[in-house]
Amino acid sequence: MIDAGFPLTFASPAVPAVLPSFVFFAGALAVLLLRRDSLVLARGLVLLAVPLYGVLNLLSIEAGTTWGASLSGLDLVLLRADRLSLLFGLLFHLGALIGAIYALRVRDPLEHAAALVYAGSALGAVFAGDLVTLFFYWEGMALASALLVWAGRNRDSNGAGLRYLVMHLASGLLLLAGAVIGYQESGTIAFDFLGTDSAAGWLILAAFGIKCGFPLVHTWITDAYPCATPSGTVFLSMFTTKVAVYALARGYAGTDLLVPIGTVMALFPIFYAVIENDLRRVLGYSMINQIGFMVVGVGVGTDLALNGAVAHAFNEVLFKGLLFMSMGAVLYRVGHVLGSDLGGLYRSMPKTALLCAVGAASISAFPLFCGFVSKSMIMSAMFTEGYGLAWLGLLFASAGVFHHAGIKIPYFAFFAHDRGLEVREAPANMLVAMGIAAVLCVAIGAWPAALYGLLPWDAAYAPYSWGNVVLQLQLLLFSALAFVWLQLTHVYPPELRSVNLDVDWLYRRPGPAAWRRLADTLGRLRHRAGAGVPAVAARAGRRFFGARGVLSRPAETGTAAVLVGAALAGYILVYYLVSP
16 A cells, blocks of 8 residues: 655645646746747747646645546546655656756747657656546547657657657547546456456556557667757656656556566667767667666555566656657757767866766766665665566676776767867756756765665665665676777677668668558559449440330349349338347
8 A cells, every 4th residue: 555644745725726637838928929039038938837836836846635527427536645646756856847948949939849848747656646638648648749750840759759649549549448447347446456367457558668668669768869859859858758657667566567567677778879870860779778767666565566677767867868868969069979089078068068067977876976876775675576587688788788888978979089179168058957867866875865765665675784875885896897898899789870670670670661552552453443344334334224224224023023022021121120
């Protein structure tokens, strides 16, 4: 059970509580009304004011609060506040504030509005107490986040945004189908533990799995995120996958199937990330890897494992957001983030390089950084519950994270093969946003009790035991030595100016080719059919309506009597078949 208490909750009579999502929707409407270029300052103030007011509104909602409504006989729960939903609500407000600061230089009001609708939909989803309400916010996230991809306004972002939207609309349809079937089976649409004992449970798990980036349905992350704008990618990294982790923790805690799924998620992206040249795509693979740790924690299902999964989701918003922001700053100044064409930027962008290093240390789970205090919870819970093989897999995955995110991102962007790039430091608003995330990464790592006090389940844990620290330092040391050796021996895969296709090869290569072949075949058949239709129609017309046609000849009395008798018999038969 989830405890109803929440350490940061207080009732504030000065701030009347409204649905958290509505605060952001109202802000999006205000941004659109202020869309003129002369009102850019006012738009920026609204962008900052929305998450700040939203936090005050959130803190005025007491744990245990539920707000209901009725729709066509369905009992909807528009807001369910407990420790789990309130923690994610706090996280999303924090992420929205950091993203808003980072996006202050964006001139496109539509991008600002889409970001606010996206954040509001994510908040609505984590506070939804029924599957129908969840579905509406689920689709709201899909549409708003697709707009953030399309905000790139180029050929790549147009195609990636369309593929992204199709994938997420499919997730919504699965969720809706599961809700309908579940309602028919049980008579309820409550969003509580779902499990896999029914068809509805499997459908909804598939819906959550798409947004989590389960294997084979993960390519929307690595396809779309690198195509969005610098600020759009930051927002994308903060909400969709974290809502999916929340949904798994709510509906599928302790589902054993999630352990192997999460282990595979943590392992396979390493090999793609090592050979990938686009550093934002590297971070996309790294995100799948980190979500894998969370999925495993949900699958283990103990209080410690669930706390670890939730805490890691909280921390990943910070350190992955920080890494995406640092690469976004490089993209903003240089115009690309290709590892093969970067290097030496630490001279002209030293602050960004330092902040990126903080994010790299956090994602690598260095002691005294936030990633360590959450990832070690998951690993400890797995070891305690006897998931030895999966534990070894995640240990290998942890070493791989240090390779492709902890070392590769800062090394190839800021230090390796100096290209002589002379650019300005990142803008002040970007540095402030990155600075907030970096301070929180260090603060949580140094004082984890502040985060642990917010976690939903009661499970005492001390991250800084000698065993945890020594094991992690050994892992990082040998991983660093392996990287150095691979570099010196020229075994480490070089950055190639190419696009590495993943499972998306299926719908990028043979899929379009098969569609074109089918379209050509149908076109030829239609042409042939079109040429033959007039002749067939003429022959049929002459046969039935011509001078000697069947319907033109006078019918004999006997023939007419047979036809009338057949009609009467048919009528009598139909009458007795349909009469009660």
